[in-house]
Amino acid sequence: MIGVSAxxxxxxxxxxxxxxxxxxxxxxxxxxxxxxxxxxxxGLPDLSPIDAVRLRQHVEVLADDAFQxxxxxxxxxxxxTNYIAKxxxxxxIEPGWRGKWLQPAPFIRRSAVEWxxxxxxxxxxxxxxxxxxxxxxxxxxxxxxxxxxxxIGHGIVDPASGRDDIGSADLKGAVVLRFAEPxxxxxxxxxxxxDLRLRRALYRSRGAVADIAINDSEDAEFxxxxxxxxxxxxxxxxxxxxxxxxxxxxxxxxxxVLAAAGLDLxxxxxxxxxxxxxxxxxxxxxxxxxxxxxxxxRSANVVGRLEGRGRPDEAVIVTAHWDGYGVCLPAxxxxxxxxxxxxxxxxxxGMIELARALxxxxxxxxxxxxxxxxxxxxxxxxxxxxxxxxxxxxxxTVGGVNLDTIALRGRGAKLGVIGRGLTTLDPIIRDVARAxxxxxxxxxxxxxxxxxxxxxxxxxRGVPMVMLTGIFSRERxxxxxxxxxFERDYHQPGDELEAVPSFDGAAEDVEAALAVVxxxxxxxxxxxxxPNSPYQRGGGPSAP
Numbered sequence: 001m002i003g004v005s006a007x008x009x010x011x012x013x014x015x016x017x018x019x020x021x022x023x024x025x026x027x028x029x030x031x032x033x034x035x036x037x038x039x040x041x042x043g044l045p046d047l048s049p050i051d052a053v054r055l056r057q058h059v060e061v062l063a064d065d066a067f068q069x070x071x072x073x074x075x076x077x078x079x080x081t082n083y084i085a086k087x088x089x090x091x092x093i094e095p096g097w098r099g100k101w102l103q104p105a106p107f108i109r110r111s112a113v114e115w116x117x118x119x120x121x122x123x124x125x126x127x128x129x130x131x132x133x134x135x136x137x138x139x140x141x142x143x144x145x146x147x148x149x150x151x152i153g154h155g156i157v158d159p160a161s162g163r164d165d166i167g168s169a170d171l172k173g174a175v176v177l178r179f180a181e182p183x184x185x186x187x188x189x190x191x192x193x194x195d196l197r198l199r200r201a202l203y204r205s206r207g208a209v210a211d212i213a214i215n216d217s218e219d220a221e222f223x224x225x226x227x228x229x230x231x232x233x234x235x236x237x238x239x240x241x242x243x244x245x246x247x248x249x250x251x252x253x254x255x256x257v258l259a260a261a262g263l264d265l266x267x268x269x270x271x272x273x274x275x276x277x278x279x280x281x282x283x284x285x286x287x288x289x290x291x292x293x294x295x296x297x298r299s300a301n302v303v304g305r306l307e308g309r310g311r312p313d314e315a316v317i318v319t320a321h322w323d324g325y326g327v328c329l330p331a332x333x334x335x336x337x338x339x340x341x342x343x344x345x346x347x348x349x350g351m352i353e354l355a356r357a358l359x360x361x362x363x364x365x366x367x368x369x370x371x372x373x374x375x376x377x378x379x380x381x382x383x384x385x386x387x388x389x390x391x392x393x394x395x396x397t398v399g400g401v402n403l404d405t406i407a408l409r410g411r412g413a414k415l416g417v418i419g420r421g422l423t424t425l426d427p428i429i430r431d432v433a434r435a436x437x438x439x440x441x442x443x444x445x446x447x448x449x450x451x452x453x454x455x456x457x458x459x460x461r462g463v464p465m466v467m468l469t470g471i472f473s474r475e476r477x478x479x480x481x482x483x484x485x486f487e488r489d490y491h492q493p494g495d496e497l498e499a500v501p502s503f504d505g506a507a508e509d510v511e512a513a514l515a516v517v518x519x520x521x522x523x524x525x526x527x528x529x530x531p532n533s534p535y536q537r538g539g540g541p542s543a544p
Contacts, residue, residue, distance in 0.1 A: 050353050050510040052503040058087065058349035059407065062322075063341035063497050070340060071326025072234065072375040072382070073107060073297040080322050081302050084348060084372045088304040091356035096305030096369055096391050103301040105385040106237030107375065111293040112136040112229040115247070119146070119286040121260035126284075132253035134226045135212075135245055136233060137292040142245050144209055144288040150174045152279040153272035154183045155211075157202060158194050160534070161185075165272070169279035172207030175286045176279075180213035180248060183273055192460065192534050193451060197235070197379075200243045210245035210288070214254050214265075222250055224491070231328065234378035236385055237296060245290050257284070299323075301382045302372040303391050306358060308521065310365035315392040316520045317369045317400035317463070318354060318513070319383065319454045320347035321376030325491055335493040342471075342485065342495050346407035346503075348372055350510040354403075357514050364521035366398065373454050376404075377491075383457035395537070398526035399425070399464040401513045402455035406469045407506035408485060408499075413470030414441040415512060418449050422533040423464040425516065432515040436508060438470075446472045462537030464527040468513050470505050 061067075061083065068076040085101035097103040115135035118127040153165040155178035163183070182193045200211055217225060225248060235242070255265040261283045271277055302322070308314065324340030339345075355370050369391055373382030390397065402418075415433045417440060420426060433440050450456065455465035474482055481501075489495045500506075520527060529536050 050350075050357060050507040050514070052507040054353050054356075055346070055349045055407070055503045055506050055510070056497075056500075058352055059341050059345040059500070059503075060497055062345035062348060063339040063495075065337055065339070067339075069326035069328060069338045070322060070324040070345075072299045072323040072378065073109065073295075074326045077299055077374075081300050081372070081374075084302045084322060084352070085304075087352045088302070088355055088370060091352060092359035093304035093306055093355050093370060096303035096371075097301075098391075101302055101304070103303050103386065103389070103391075104298050105300065105374070105382065107234050107297055107299055107381070108237050109232040109234050109295045109297065110136055110138075111232040111295075112226075113291040113293055115288070115290045117286060117288045119284060121257055122262055122283045124260050126257050126260055128249060128253050128257065132222075132250040133247065134229045135247035135288060135290045136229050137290040138242050138244050140292055140294060142288075142290045142292070144175065144245060144286060146285050146287055147209055148174045149282050149284040149286055150176050150208075150279050151268065151282050152176045152178045152203075153277045154179050154181070154186075155199055155203070156183060156186070156194060157199065158191070161191055163275060165277055165279055166202075166206070167278040169281070170207075171203060174208050174281070175210040175212060175245075176203050176208045177212050177214065177282075177284075179269065179272055180215045195460070197239070197242075200246065201240070204243040208243060210247075210286075211243050212246070213248045214251050215248040216251045222248075227328070231325070232293075232295070234375055234381055236381055245288060258282075299374040299382070301374055301386050302370075303386075304355065304370040305391070306355065306364065306368040306370075308365050308367040309363040312367050313392070314396045314398055314526075315367040315369050316364075316517055317371060317392075317397055317458065317465075318351055318403065318517060319371045319373060319400060319458075320344060320351040320403040321373045321382065321454055322348050323374050323377055323382070325377060328491075329493060333493075338491060338493055339496045341497045341500060342407050343405045343490065344376070344403075346500070346506055347403035347405065350403040350406055350506060350513065354510050354514050354517065358518065361518070364518065366521045367392065368517060368521055369397075376454050380454055380457045383454035387457040387461050394458070394461050394463055397458070397463050399423070399520045400455065400458065401517055402453055402465060402467040403510070403513060404453045404467055404469070405471050406509045407471075407503055408481060408501075409470045409473050409505035410502050411504045411508050412438060413473035413505050413508075414439045415509070416441040416443070416446050416469050416472045418446060418453070418467035418469070419455070419459070419465060420447070421530070422535065423466065423527050423529055425464065425466055425520075425527045428519050428527075429466065429468070429512070429516060432512050435515070436512060438508070438512075441470075441473055443472065459535050462529075462535065464529055464535075466516070468509055468516070470509050
């Protein structure tokens with residue numbers, strides 16, 4: 001159940017009124033910034049309210065069937081990026097990528113076509129039903145013949161923590177078997193999970209021919225996973241070749257196979273969680289046949305820029321992903337298009353209107369970049385490409401806000417801060433929420449999304465980022481609106497304009513984001529990582 005964050009007892013922030021007649025209840029940090037007290041410069045000289053009607057209009061367009069679900073590389077790819085570029089231009093923003101709006105990136109899409117897996121467990125023949133499995137290949141046809149299996153626990157090799165699940169295990173010619181989820185100390189968000197692409201590159205460099213993850217998903221969720229593999233997995237085209245075969249097997253199907261090899265899945269899970277776990281070959285051999293469709297294409301991030309007046313070479317970044325799941329269900333389905341109204345036409349709408357409001361106010365000291373990313377739903381790929389090819393060097397990108405999935409709740413919803421407790425932005429965000437008459441959402445479970453949206457591509461490289469949204473605010477323990485969205489509509493055809501009862505809450509989220517962006521763009525001392533944060537700039541400062 002969601003708790004309530006404590007307020008400051010016995011105090012009531014005073015009210016200031018902006019030039020547009022918009023009232024703020026300002027906490028001490030923001031008020032000090034406004035009045036020039038202390039070392040912080042910036043604040044909220046003129047926080048214009050965000051127009052909920054405009055937000056709805058953008059979502060109405062982007063989530064229309066004419067945009068075919070906004071699939072990266074799909075039939076409406078260019079139509080989507082053209083709309084965003086035109087909307088940013090109409091808001092007064094300039095092109096931000098070498099004088100152009102679009103930052104093109106190369107992609108490879110692999111689609112699972114057919115897979116079969118059999119083998120031997122302690123000499124006994126075994127076979128796993130294709131319904132309990134999903135495999136995809138690096139090439140069009142991949143074959144594995146009687147390969148040994150090495151159980152690598154969670155498959156983590158992390159010099160920062162000293163964890164090394166693989167150790168000196170011989171992976172040459174082997175199938176590596178691991179648990180899909182990270183170890184407990186990583187799952188809790190206390191440590192950044194090493195990038196799966198880099199982990200698989202390590203397995204491949206050690207000679208592994210396949211990486212298969214034991215997956216605890218329920219039946220319906222596993223079916224969606226299989227459908228995603230059939231629709232296609234993407235990666236950036238500039239990356240090198242991956243491991244030969246990758247995929248997932250349902251835990252319920254893996255358990256009897258492992259039992260035939262004299263192993264107990266529950267015991268393996270307990271052992272894998274230990275910090276001193278080391279990989280070992282198990283009495284299991286695997287044969288597999290995997291067929292895969294392969295397509296190469298280009299898609300683009302949209303990059304806009306609002307020039308700073310004092311420190312234009314430094315920048316604050318606002319991100320939101322434009323892509324969705326496209327035509328996501330097979331022919332014959334009543335509704336085949338995953339329109340992605342909430343996830344994430346709402347975030348794109350918010351970014352456009354934040355840009356409009358920022359442009360309408362006093363010019364910020366630092367430049368502000370607006371990056372609408374592609375292929376977020378396929379592993380934050382557009383954000384990864386931007387982070388590797390930034391419009392402003394990351395060392396000069398002082399921080400940013402990500403807008404992802406903001407439209408569902410009404411005004412007054414508790415503000416979820418994804419990335420809370422990691423940066424010096426916390427007191428600024430607290431004061432902004434207080435100014436809006438909102439509480440901060442006190443629910444650590446939402447931090448699982450910290451690694452699952454675009455800001456994380458920049459976070460990994462040391463840029464302080466947060467994601468702000470009221471979508472996780474529950475009015476009661478059993479909240480029909482949230483439960484219906486995440487259980488029925490999320491990444492499904494039900495995520496349509498009609499699923500959004502009001503855009504007032506989205507407007508309030510964007511107003512909060514605007515305040516934080518404006519503060520970052522004007523502050524003498526930009527945001528920093530707290531000393532306890534595992535995300536630090538390479539050789540750069542953290543908070544004192």
